[in-house]
Amino acid sequence: xxxxxxxxxxxxxRVGFCRHPPxxxxxxxxxxxxxxxxxxxxxxxxxxxxxxxxxxxxxxxxHSKVAILIRSSLVSPPHFSGIxxxxxxxxxxxxxxxxxxxxxxxxxxxxxxITCLLTLFVVLVLVPNTHELQLSQAWSLLGIQRLxxxxxxxxxxxxxxxFCNADPNPYLTVVCYEESVTQLHIRGSENSPPLPRSxxxxxxxxxxxxxxxxxxxxxxxxxxxxxxxxxxxxxSSLEIVNMSSNYLYGTIIQQVFSLNNLQTLxxxxxxxxxxxxxxxxxxxxxxxxSLRNNTFSGPLPKSFSVLESLRVLVLSSNSLSGDLPDxxxxxxxxxxxxxxxYLGPNFPRLGRKVASxxxxxxxxxxxxxxNLSSYYLLEQLDVSFNRFVGPFLPSLLSLPSIRYLNIAGNxxxxxxxxxxxxxxxxxxxxxxxxxxSGKLPTCLTSDSKNKVVLYSxxxxxxxxxxxxxxxxxxxxxxxxxILPHKEMRVSGGRTAMVVGAxxxxxVSVFLLGLAVFSVLRKINIKRAMxxxxxxxxxxxxxxxxPKLLADARYIYQTMKLGALGIPSYRSFSxxxxxxxxxxxxxxxxxxxxSHGQLYRxxxxxxxxxxxxxxxxxxxQNSQNxxxxxxxxxxxRYHHLVSALGHCFEYxxxxxxxxxxxxxxxxxxxxxxxxxxxxxxxxxTWIQRISTAIGVVKGIQFLHGGxxxxxxxxxxxxxxxxxxxxxxxxISSYNLPVLAENMKAMHLDTIDIYDFGVILxxxxxxxxxxxxxxxxxxxxxxxxNIVADGTARRSIVDPxxxxxxxxESLKVVMxxxxxxxxxxxxxxxxxxxxxxxxxxxxxVQESWRGDSQSSEESPLSPSQPPQSPIIxx
Numbered sequence: 001x002x003x004x005x006x007x008x009x010x011x012x013x014r015v016g017f018c019r020h021p022p023x024x025x026x027x028x029x030x031x032x033x034x035x036x037x038x039x040x041x042x043x044x045x046x047x048x049x050x051x052x053x054x055x056x057x058x059x060x061x062x063h064s065k066v067a068i069l070i071r072s073s074l075v076s077p078p079h080f081s082g083i084x085x086x087x088x089x090x091x092x093x094x095x096x097x098x099x100x101x102x103x104x105x106x107x108x109x110x111x112x113x114i115t116c117l118l119t120l121f122v123v124l125v126l127v128p129n130t131h132e133l134q135l136s137q138a139w140s141l142l143g144i145q146r147l148x149x150x151x152x153x154x155x156x157x158x159x160x161x162x163f164c165n166a167d168p169n170p171y172l173t174v175v176c177y178e179e180s181v182t183q184l185h186i187r188g189s190e191n192s193p194p195l196p197r198s199x200x201x202x203x204x205x206x207x208x209x210x211x212x213x214x215x216x217x218x219x220x221x222x223x224x225x226x227x228x229x230x231x232x233x234x235x236s237s238l239e240i241v242n243m244s245s246n247y248l249y250g251t252i253i254q255q256v257f258s259l260n261n262l263q264t265l266x267x268x269x270x271x272x273x274x275x276x277x278x279x280x281x282x283x284x285x286x287x288x289x290s291l292r293n294n295t296f297s298g299p300l301p302k303s304f305s306v307l308e309s310l311r312v313l314v315l316s317s318n319s320l321s322g323d324l325p326d327x328x329x330x331x332x333x334x335x336x337x338x339x340x341x342y343l344g345p346n347f348p349r350l351g352r353k354v355a356s357x358x359x360x361x362x363x364x365x366x367x368x369x370x371n372l373s374s375y376y377l378l379e380q381l382d383v384s385f386n387r388f389v390g391p392f393l394p395s396l397l398s399l400p401s402i403r404y405l406n407i408a409g410n411x412x413x414x415x416x417x418x419x420x421x422x423x424x425x426x427x428x429x430x431x432x433x434x435x436x437s438g439k440l441p442t443c444l445t446s447d448s449k450n451k452v453v454l455y456s457x458x459x460x461x462x463x464x465x466x467x468x469x470x471x472x473x474x475x476x477x478x479x480x481x482i483l484p485h486k487e488m489r490v491s492g493g494r495t496a497m498v499v500g501a502x503x504x505x506x507v508s509v510f511l512l513g514l515a516v517f518s519v520l521r522k523i524n525i526k527r528a529m530x531x532x533x534x535x536x537x538x539x540x541x542x543x544x545x546p547k548l549l550a551d552a553r554y555i556y557q558t559m560k561l562g563a564l565g566i567p568s569y570r571s572f573s574x575x576x577x578x579x580x581x582x583x584x585x586x587x588x589x590x591x592x593x594s595h596g597q598l599y600r601x602x603x604x605x606x607x608x609x610x611x612x613x614x615x616x617x618x619x620q621n622s623q624n625x626x627x628x629x630x631x632x633x634x635x636r637y638h639h640l641v642s643a644l645g646h647c648f649e650y651x652x653x654x655x656x657x658x659x660x661x662x663x664x665x666x667x668x669x670x671x672x673x674x675x676x677x678x679x680x681x682x683x684t685w686i687q688r689i690s691t692a693i694g695v696v697k698g699i700q701f702l703h704g705g706x707x708x709x710x711x712x713x714x715x716x717x718x719x720x721x722x723x724x725x726x727x728x729x730i731s732s733y734n735l736p737v738l739a740e741n742m743k744a745m746h747l748d749t750i751d752i753y754d755f756g757v758i759l760x761x762x763x764x765x766x767x768x769x770x771x772x773x774x775x776x777x778x779x780x781x782x783x784n785i786v787a788d789g790t791a792r793r794s795i796v797d798p799x800x801x802x803x804x805x806x807e808s809l810k811v812v813m814x815x816x817x818x819x820x821x822x823x824x825x826x827x828x829x830x831x832x833x834x835x836x837x838x839x840x841x842x843v844q845e846s847w848r849g850d851s852q853s854s855e856e857s858p859l860s861p862s863q864p865p866q867s868p869i870i871x872x
Contacts, residue, residue, distance in 0.1 A: 133164055133176055133179055137181050137210065139210075140208070140210040140211055141157065141211075142157065142161075143207040145157050147199065147203060147204050148204075151189075153172050164181075171188075172186055172187070173185040177213070180211070180212075181214060182213050183216035184211070184216070184217055184218070186220075186222060188220065188222040188223065194225045194247045199223075199225065201227070201248075206231060209234035214237060215261075217238060217241050218240070218242040219242070219243050220242060220244045223246065224243065224246040224247065225247035225249070226247075226249070227250030228255075228256065230253060232253075233258045236260070236261070237261060238259050239262060239263045239285075240264040241259075243267055244266055245270075246269075247270065248267065248270040248272060249271035249272060250273070250274075251272065251273065252274075252276070260283075260284075263285045263287045264288040265288070265290070267290070267291050267294070268294075270294055271294065273297070275297065275298040275299075276296055277301070281301075283307070284307075285309050286309055287309050287310060287311045288310075289310065289315075290312065290314035292315070293317040296315070296319065297321070299320070299321060299322030302325045303325075304324075304327065304330075305326050305329050308329060309332060311335065313335065315337070316341070316358070317341075318340075320338070320343055324343060324348040328350060329351070330350075333354055334355045334377075336350065336356065338359055339359065339360045340360070340362075342363055343364065344365060344386070345365040346364070346366065352375055356378075356379060356380040357383075358380065358382045359383050360385050361384070361385045361386075362386055363386065363387060364387065366389065367390030367391070368390070368393055370393070372393060372396065373393055373395040376401065376838075377401050378399055378401060379401045379402060380405075386409070388412060389411045390412065391413055392434070392436060397420060397421065397429070398420075398421040400835060403425055403427055410434055411434060412434040412436060413473070414437075415437050416439060416440060417441065418439045418442045420441035420443065421443065426451070428452045428453075429453045429454070430453075431458065434457075435458065436455075437459040437470060437473055438460065438461065439460065439461050440455060440460055459473035566642055570645045572646065572663055573647065574647055577601065579604070580611070596613040596615050596659075598610060598613075599611040599613065607666075609666050611662070612662045613660075613661055614659065614660045614735075616657055616658060616659065616660055632646065632735065635706070638697075639694045639698030639701065639728055640701065640702070641667055641721060641729045641731040642665050643662060643664055644663045645663045646662055647660075647661040647663070648661075662735070664731075667729055668723065668724065669721070670721070670722060671718050671719070671720060671722070672695075673717045673718050673761070675722055676797070677767045682799050683726070684800060684803055686841065686844050687726060688800065689841045691728045691762070692837055693834065695720055695755060696834045696837060698728070699751050699830055700831070702734075703751070711734065711750065712750045713732060713733045714732055714754070715730065715755060716757075716758070717761050717768075750824075751830075752827045752833065756818075756819025756827075757774060760778070760781065763796060763797065764796065765798075778817070778820055781795055781816065781817055782817060785810065785817065792813070793809070804844060805844055808840045809840075811840040812836075812840045814836075
């Protein structure tokens with residue numbers, strides 16, 4: 001429908017294709033060309049209100065067009081007057097126009113019924129059908145705009161009510177499915193003040209509850225204040241809730257834990273208080289919990305130990321205390337951020353998949369657990385400013401994935417040596433203010449513009465003034481803290497007296513400061529309840545990489561896709577796809593399978609895409625497509641051929657979905673097999689290991705990076721594509737729209753077995769076409785593993801035989817054989833495979849005979865560990 005802005009009465013305006021000067025206040029005009037059925041709508045208004053109404057039919061013979069002029073009252077009903085005054089009827093779908101006209105005609109005189117019927121006929125016949133939002137939900141969105149005091153981010157809603165088709169941006173996104181809003185993202189200005197005293201959080205959630213199909217609700221920096229109301233339980237479909245950077249206070253009410261579908265709960269930078277409720281155990285699907293920068297207190301409930309889906313736990317900047325519950329059962333936990341609390345003294349028990357542990361500024365003590373050296377996925381460890389004592393674990397410097405290590409402000413002891421091993425990817429190390437002696441490892445002092453190494457206030461043999469003398473780190477007086485560099489010498493019993501007095505003073509000052517802090521905190525909270533509080537927003541680093549949150553199924557789409565360098569996921573029109581493939585011409589066909597065809601296309605912007613056309617049966621429930629499409633839209637990862645969008649084609653008879661088009665990125669550098677087993681350029685050994693690592697990371701994402709995971713993905717070497725940077729991307733994964741309900745056991749190990757076949761071809765360079773060939777090569781592999789170095793290489797591709805060191809080759813062959821185990825329970829986990837491949841890469845990189853320098857590979861340390869660790 002064409003859009004025309006409101007005009008005042010008395011101005012001449014050509015409407016549709018008829019010229020008709022408006023002559024009365026409160027009238028509107030519908031003009032349309034007969035052959036096209038296109039309406040143009042215009043309103044006129046002035047400060048007067050008319051009483052009564054009449055209608056008349058006007059014709060424009062010269063242009064063979066018809067216009068209908070209806071003069072009516074704007075007095076009753078008042079809400080329709082608002083529609084006219086705000087111009088909301090512009091661009092309104094057919095159903096909404098009909099409803100609004102019916103409301104308007106109620107105020108008309110009986111003599112105007114013929115005009116009413118004629119107008120309805122015009123609307124029903126000539127206005128095209130559109131994918132429209134329910135009128136009640138449109139009103140709810142406008143109600144939300146009014147309740148949050150018309151923020152600038154919602155200013156477009158005053159002139160454009162095509163909510164569902166507006167372009168998404170980081171500040172406002174509305175996602176619809178069929179006639180309902182399913183996602184609502186509104187982000188206000190940073191440090192927004194609280195909404196006026198007239199704001200009611202209860203009324204706000206009453207309005208929100210009229211959007212019952214909401215699955216994602218993100219309302220940040222809008223100045224919302226008050227306690228969470230019980231009406232939040234009406235939004236039973238919610239999966240993601242983010243209400244950060246507001247002024248919400250009170251406790252987390254029990255009704256929140258009745259949201260059985262909730263997977264992400266983020267309430268950062270608010271004023272919540274009390275204890276974290278024990279009822280949190282009811283959220284069985286919870287994957288992300290972030291309560292940063294509130295005033296929660298007391299110990300964490302033991303019920304945390306049953307949240308087996310939890311991947312991200314962020315509770316930093318609160319007043320939590322006591323030991324943590326046993327988190328070792330949380331096998332999916334990847335991010336743990338508990339900074340700036342009073343937790344301790346025991347180090348938390350964690351699962352081995354954790355990638356980020358942030359425990360700084362707490363009360364943890366004792367020594368670090370020895371098994372911390374086996375956390376082979378650990379990327380960040382921060383235990384700074386606690387009460388840790390005992391020997392420092394040098395193995396932390398060489399963990400396969402470590403990037404960030406901070407142990408500052410503790411009492412770690414031990415001697416460092418120059419020949420210690422470090423991970424080459426270790427970019428930040430802070431050893432400051434401990435009791436370390438010896439010499440700084442050479443791997444930390446090597447030239448690197450991006451590496452940061454801090455080591456002041458130890459007893460290291462370094463020619464600067466930042467270190468204490470060696471005797472300083474040997475005295476028992478350090479048990480009460482680091483002493484000044486220039487100290488007065490006191491002999492005999494006076495030493496104990498001085499130390500005891502100093503200890504008493506320090507403790508007294510600490511207790512006094514704590515008491516003052518508590519009093520001031522209570523006063524500030526009371527003031528915040530009486531007047532608009534000032535926000536103190538934490539601007540420090542999150543302490544964990546954005547990719548971890550992406551894998552944990554919560555991150556804004558714009559952030560995630562910006563890192564990947566691919567456009568946002570969107571809905572395509574069938575016309576776009578026809579233009580991209582020249583109407584699905586045969587020359588665009590890339591392949592055909594049991595479910596449909598795969599086409600190559602070029603969009604208007606010149607970008608290449610792969611279009612998969614899936615034929616669907618009428619028996620398939622269209623209501624499930626929303627869930628399928630939402631899951632497919634999450635399949636965006638460095639080591640996957642990422643989804644870009646979708647398009648539906650409908651049956652003309654019953655409007656059911658006949659075909660589903662899925663649009664993916666186009667990868668141009670061929671398959672993994674074509675770069676290994678085909679004549680021409682072949683990958684080196686280190687490139688092959690790097691490619692294999694990429695494939696495993698892709699499998700890891702499919703299994704655990706999305707909820708629910710995708711298993712049994714029918715992995716083949718011909719379905720592994722390489723981009724221009726030789727990054728491996730999996731192109732065949734088990735699309736949920738095609739998958740049947742599989743209840744077989746050990747689904748995850750099916751992909752491990754398929755990867756073993758791929759890895760065997762990577763090593764041998766020989767295509768594996770049949771199961772018979774696979775059995776023969778598997779037996780040969782098993783024999784070669786136990787043979788000596790020369791015999792072992794008989795199965796290896798001659799192109800790389802001289803490039804790979806024996807230790808690296810053996811590790812890859814052993815993990816390959818374990819992947820090909822006939823018994824599913826004997827196959828290694830994805831994490832085990834990933835660790836062993838990373839170890840093989842480290843060994844290869846450090847081998848002096850390798851033709852690839854360590855700078856050319858994205859992998860790991862300059863010196864390998866003593867021997868591989870084969871994990872069960």
